[in-house]
Amino acid sequence: MPLPADTIDQAAPGKRQAAGTQTLLRGLAAIECVATGTTDVKGIAARLDTPRSTVHRMLNSLVAEGYLHHVPYKGYLLGPKLIQLGMKALEQRPLVALARPHIEELARRTGDTVHLGVADGGEVFYLDKIPGTRGLEMRSRVGLRMPLASTGIGKAMMLGLPPSRWRELHAAVMATADGASDRPAPAPWPKYEKAMTASLRRDWVLDLEENEIGVRCVGAPVRDISNQVVAAISVASAVPYMPDERMTELGPVVRATADAISKELGWKQDERATRHP
Structure with missing residues (x-):
């Protein structure tokens, strides 16, 4: 019918x-x-x-x-x-515009590649990248996604999460890591947890070739007016330019730049003592 x-x-x-x-x-x-x-x-x-x-x-x-x-x-x-449209999208992200002068200065000061990224689920989403002057090519690029638990930026953003979440993110990376690839597995959980706990106290992190063989990073979280981690930055370079001593020296420098960006977003310096989860 x-x-x-x-x-x-x-x-x-x-x-x-x-x-x-x-x-x-x-x-x-x-x-x-x-x-x-x-x-x-x-x-x-x-x-x-x-x-x-x-x-x-x-x-x-x-x-x-x-x-x-x-x-x-x-x-x-x-x-x-x-x-x-991609350029317009970046322009409309105030974080990128506010952070750009700071990460440009950090790249100029260190000679290394500087990244800005945010968390998207269990991944890092790279928002900006300032290439270094050492001629090093790395796979990072604006728009790339990588696991939180294996990257300098990702581990920096994990400092804003309850430590109980760390193991879940670590396990997710371990489940997908392939020993034959150029992204080796992170350290076993006990060692990884110990390193993250130390990072929480000083408020900056290390990536010791956990995301890309031959590349080391130092990262720090960026916070907003509500004291929440909303992004992170990292300085990355080849292993010969990143001995342990230099990474230790870079930690406070990277954190200071992250703090400068945080202040642009309304964060206050006196919140440092209470900002950990």
């Missing part, structure tokens, strides 16, 4: 809305595929479980609007409009 005309009219807008939402989400998923290295129609179609003809039309539309760029015989790249 056919539906009454008024029922059809009422149902149609909802169906159109659902279809439009599905198309939007599929387009965003295609962009994410390109961002993570799947750049050909066949690969994108497989990841989206969508017919190639549909994916091809969608990609053409994204290219036409500037969200993607197509290189013949090579595939798709992120387009100029996404670069513009």
